[in-house]
Amino acid sequence: MITQLDVPLVAAPMAGGPTTPAMVIAAGWAGGLGFLAAGYQTVETMAAAIAEVRASGIPFGVNVFAPTPVPITAERYAQYAALMQREADRFEITLPTVPVDGDDDFDVKLGALLADPVPAVSFTFGLPSAAVITRLRRAGTFVAQTVTSAAEARAAADAGVDCVVAQAYTAGGHSGTFTPDRMPEPLPITDLVTVVSAEVKLPVIAAGGLSTESEVAAALAAGAAAAQLGTALLLAEEAGTSAIHQAALRDPARTETVLTHAFTGRPARALRNRFTDEYTSAAPLGYPALHFLTSPLRKAAAAAGDPELAHLWAGTGHRNIRRGGVGQIFGELSP
Ligand SMILES: Cc1cc2nc3c(=O)[nH]c(=O)nc-3n(C[C@H](O)[C@H](O)[C@H](O)COP(=O)(O)O)c2cc1C
Known part of the structure; x- marks a missing residue:
């Protein structure tokens, strides 16, 4: 799935407001892939967002917090x-x-995603069991796992995922590390993609600090199948980023x-x-x-x-971000 995108860009799941169904639909229309952010949502809100994106007919994913x-x-x-x-x-x-x-209703959300499968699911914060991953894959869902080190990528591959999202320390929002008390070595995204690709024979999505065309190109050159953009989309027309967050992102003093x-x-x-x-x-x-x-x-x-x-979640590339539609931003950042 991830290796066949027309545009090798992924709209990152951003829980708490920024990700909207419109953002995910726009990412798909632009030739990339978007992930809905089920974190903090009720299963009903998640299902409504899925229905809205599904009605557009484009492939999409849903991101879930795995309890850790x-x-x-x-x-x-x-x-x-x-x-x-x-x-x-x-x-x-x-x-x-x-x-x-709380566990962010993990079992309820998983049950809904198994009962009514979606094209892709990604997990962050932790690695679900191999049994969970197998059930999703048997339901026809492509499974991606956020990892922050080669060791986490190995664990994800052993659990049977289809793909890993290699998230560098430069990323905006939460780190997906499995060990929040021991953050992995802070590698630049290109180095992280290199070590993760050497460790696992799976497609790698690069995430973290990517806010210019040359940074995206470097991540792809390092071996990533696609680049996942979070902060770069926080001011997109389709984003639901709060007014206070948007104003801070536009404030040159920050x-x-x-x-x-x-x-x-x-x-x-x-x-x-x-x-x-x-x-x-x-x-x-x-x-x-x-x-x-x-x-x-x-x-x-x-x-x-x-x-x-x-x-005010933001990655290290926050000074480069611009307003515009997701399609336009993808066009500007796609090498
Ligand atoms: C506002 C915000 C919310 C985020 N929420 C989630 C989330 O719900 N699930 C997730 O897997 N990652 C989340 N992330 C991390 C992104 O998936 C991605 O790893 C990160 O945005 C990449 O770095 P960048 O922001 O520098 O582009 C979030 C990031 C931001 C900026």
């Missing part, structure tokens, strides 16, 4: 929650005082991104702001506990138009 909980002690949680509550007091909201757990687990308890790359400055070193790991802890605070800050407490 990152534990946190009650004591560490309480310490961080107290810091967060001080920020939340300004908005007169109360944050969860005990860790909230020149830096940082890798931080302060928002969700898993490492993710975001535009630097007051929150990342003040809390990156204080924050413990703990997912999804920290996600649920800070979520009401981030929503309240966004509603108040305050970008300094919001998670």
Whole structure:
């Protein structure tokens, strides 16, 4: 599937708003492939998005968070929650005082994707069991796995996936690493594609920091079958990126991104702001506990138009991104 695209570009799944059915449809019309982002969604919302894209008749994928909980002690949680509550007091909201757990309805979403199969599924955050991957493939679904190292690619290949998405540390949003407490060596995307391709005989989709035609060309030259674009599409006409996020991406004063687990308890790359400055070193790991802890605070800050407490996910290529339709952006970045 991924080796037969007219345009070797993939619209990255971007949960939390940016990915829309319109973005996925536009990616397909442009000759590439788009992934819906089922993360944080209910199974009903996921199914409605699938129906909308399916009606367009183009191939597409659905991305699912594979549960890889990152534990946190009650004591560490309480310490961080107290810091967060001080920020939340300004908005007169109360944050969860005990860790909230959850698996993003993995089994329910998987059940829906098996009952009503889609052309492709990709996973991030963790590797599902070989049994899950086999069931999806038997249902006719092409299975892609996000990996951040050669070792993770080997594990994914052994579990039977069709393809790996090699995600470099430069990527916007969450890292898909299987070991959030031990981030893999930060390799440039071309080096990551090289080591992953040497490790597994599967098509590789390159992801992370790709925002110019020459960067995409270099990833393909290193052996990638396609390049997956996230940040480059955040200002696309079809994107559902929040107003506060869009404004921050267009703000010339925001020149830096940082890798931080302060928002969700898993490492993710975001535009630097007051929150990342003040809390990156204080924050413990703990997912999804920290996600649920800070979520009401981030929503309240966004509603108040305050970008300094919001998670402004962005990859290292954020200064190059432009407005325009997905088709136009694909045209500009396709070598
Ligand atoms: C706002 C945002 C949300 C993201 N959400 C997801 C997601 O739901 N699932 C996923 O597999 N990757 C997600 N990612 C990571 C992308 O799939 C991809 O790896 C990354 O965007 C590539 O790096 P780039 O942003 O520099 O292009 C997200 C990235 C961003 C910027």
